[in-house]
Amino acid sequence: MSTTEWLQNLAPSPQWLLLFIALISLIESLALIGLVVPGVVLITAAASLAGHYDLPIALVLLCAFLGAVIGDGLSFWLGQTQRQRIPSLWPFHQHPEWLERGTLFFQRYGVLSVLIGRFVGPVRPLVPMIAGMMHMRTSLFLWSNLGSALLWAPAYLLPGYLLGKTWQQLLDMPPGGKGWLILLASTVLALALMFSLLRHQLAREGWIYRQLAYSARRSRWQRGLWNALRSSRPSGEFPLASLVLLFISLPVLSGWTLWVLEQQGPLPMDRSLQALIDGIASPAMIQIADWMAEAGDTLGVIILILPWTLWLLYRRHYAALLHLSGGLGGIALANTLFKHLAERVRPDTPDYLSGSFSYPSAHTSTAVVLYGLAAAFVAETLPSRHRALAYWAAIIICVPMALSRLIIGVHWFSDLVGGALLGLVACALVRISYHGFATRPLDKPPWKVLSLITAALLVARIFWLPPV
Structure with a gap:
């Protein structure tokens, strides 16, 4: 069995793959969970499989975009509704410096923190939650969330997608x-x-x-x-x-x-x-x-x-x-x-x-x-x-x-x-x-x-x- 056939046997069906891309994008942006999930590795692997299956790139990007928007939105809602309890939750009661780092990042960049934070690994899952804790206006967060996800999806998925489109040629180089x-x-x-x-x-x-x-x-x-x-x-x-x-x-x-x-x-x-x-x-x-x-x-x-x-x-x-x-x-x-x-x-x-x-x-x-x-x-x-x-x-x-x-x-x-x-x-x-x-x-x-x-x-x- 060739390497390509082995990889194909491990891959899910195209329909499930689109769902996985949306879920990975959501989880990577989700507060608490996103801190421990290797989202970049998973999203690159999923995008590579999507490229290999020749799935429409617009559909792949749309799934990642929706997952990222929902993930940040849930994190923002968590910050709004649980702002008093969050410091006592795991893992923040053991690592309070994570919240301090994210708060300083939000205070320094304001609205832009939602846009920039999506591309900065250590604070990516924290900024939306902290924005909710810091009473950021919901409408302002919504526009920042949509804009950042619109930039994030192609930046993170296109390299993996192109790799998937060309890995057969790379193997037969x-x-x-x-x-x-x-x-x-x-x-x-x-x-x-x-x-x-x-x-x-x-x-x-x-x-x-x-x-x-x-x-x-x-x-x-x-x-x-x-x-x-x-x-x-x-x-x-x-x-x-x-x-x-x-x-x-x-x-x-x-x-x-x-x-x-x-x-x-x-x-x-x-x-x-x-x-x-x-x-x-x-x-x-x-x-x-x-x-x-x-x-x-x-x-x-x-x-x-x-x-x-x-x-x-x-x-x-x-x-x-x-x-x-x-x-x-x-x-x-x-x-x-x-x-x-x-x-x-x-x-x-x-x-x-x-x-x-x-x-x-x-x-x-x-x-x-x-x-x-x-x-x-x-x-x-x-x-x-x-x-x-x-x-x-x-x-x-x-x-x-x-x-x-x-x-x-x-x-x-x-x-x-x-x-x-x-x-x-x-x-x-x-x-x-x-x-x-x-x-x-x-x-x-x-x-x-x-x-x-x-x-x-x-x-x-x-x-x-x-x-x-």
């Missing part, structure tokens, strides 16, 4: 393909972890930052330079991580580009990875990659930044607006120059890309600049211990955006690497420049309103406007 796939995943994860760790260590609370500050105090010229870097801005803190990022990414970009130019064609790695992607790509993966392509083209980027641009204008954050616009305009110019320098042919050239070269990937570099700068600006408004969440969110968006170019077949893998490096160089330059021009800290934006407007505009762009 050509010789050497598994090695390339493992290397690709390991490289992306290692780079993300290294970036996150380095950013934290170069922030004010990091060990490397403290060591540099201690070293600077031992020398007059070092102390003068250090004080100059840290002075004159609202935050009083030079973006040291951006400076180090520039020193690392610029020479790596130069070396990588020279290597690509010397090859005069795709690298052996490019051909192997492209063959691997072609072997596992399914119609659903290609459709999602097409949507990402539309979200990342010129019109998509304009729509993504339009609401935030208007808010920055309204709040008179002209320095942030000019640097964001300059970063996007600069990366567009850099992409054009690099493409004409390399003149590298694409693996496939659809009509809307005729006359356009392959290296570097403009979608990748633009995504890195857009979401990287957004993460940096958002991190300014967050406590230091939560800033890593903004950067990890940017990474989680940029990686699929880049890999979608391989699924469509319009870029080689080395194009994605070049685009990512070029985007990091642009991000570092913009952040360093912004430090010299910012006159006041950024205000916290109205996340809920701007996010809903952006999502509505992006959906309209994907489904009703042609590619650009």
Whole structure:
């Protein structure tokens, strides 16, 4: 019996599977029970089976959405009706710090805590219950519950669903393909972890930052330079991580580009990875990659930044607006120059890309600049211990955006690497420049309103406007 047949024998029928997805989503969001149930593992496994059965993705997402809404609703009702008894219930009488942590989270983020909390493991089952305990208006909670579930369902189920659609191809992968796939995943994860760790260590609370500050105090010229870097801005803190990022990414970009130019064609790695992607790509993966392509083209980027641009204008954050616009305009110019320098042919050239070269990937570099700068600006408004969440969110968006170019077949893998490096160089330059021009800290934006407007505009762009 093959591995696939063994997995099929273990799987429930499609009708029961939809019920299981709804129940898992409900239980994971349910107070008390959700603390001990490995919901992420179960929902990923169920979504993989749904993909393998080729169940309609809309129906799968609807079941998960309804389960999540009901689970949070029951938790909110429990908090409203049992607020006096909850501290004495298991497990809170043994771990009162869990309630304290959830209460602080709710007090810090208010209405947004329901939206954010659904994606934060330690407080996910607690926030709706605490919202009920803290007398949050039922109508306000309802809208927050619906909005968060609408975002949670695709974010948690689509990766597992796509895995289920493609696991037969993964099991029947050509010789050497598994090695390339493992290397690709390991490289992306290692780079993300290294970036996150380095950013934290170069922030004010990091060990490397403290060591540099201690070293600077031992020398007059070092102390003068250090004080100059840290002075004159609202935050009083030079973006040291951006400076180090520039020193690392610029020479790596130069070396990588020279290597690509010397090859005069795709690298052996490019051909192997492209063959691997072609072997596992399914119609659903290609459709999602097409949507990402539309979200990342010129019109998509304009729509993504339009609401935030208007808010920055309204709040008179002209320095942030000019640097964001300059970063996007600069990366567009850099992409054009690099493409004409390399003149590298694409693996496939659809009509809307005729006359356009392959290296570097403009979608990748633009995504890195857009979401990287957004993460940096958002991190300014967050406590230091939560800033890593903004950067990890940017990474989680940029990686699929880049890999979608391989699924469509319009870029080689080395194009994605070049685009990512070029985007990091642009991000570092913009952040360093912004430090010299910012006159006041950024205000916290109205996340809920701007996010809903952006999502509505992006959906309209994907489904009703042609590619650009």
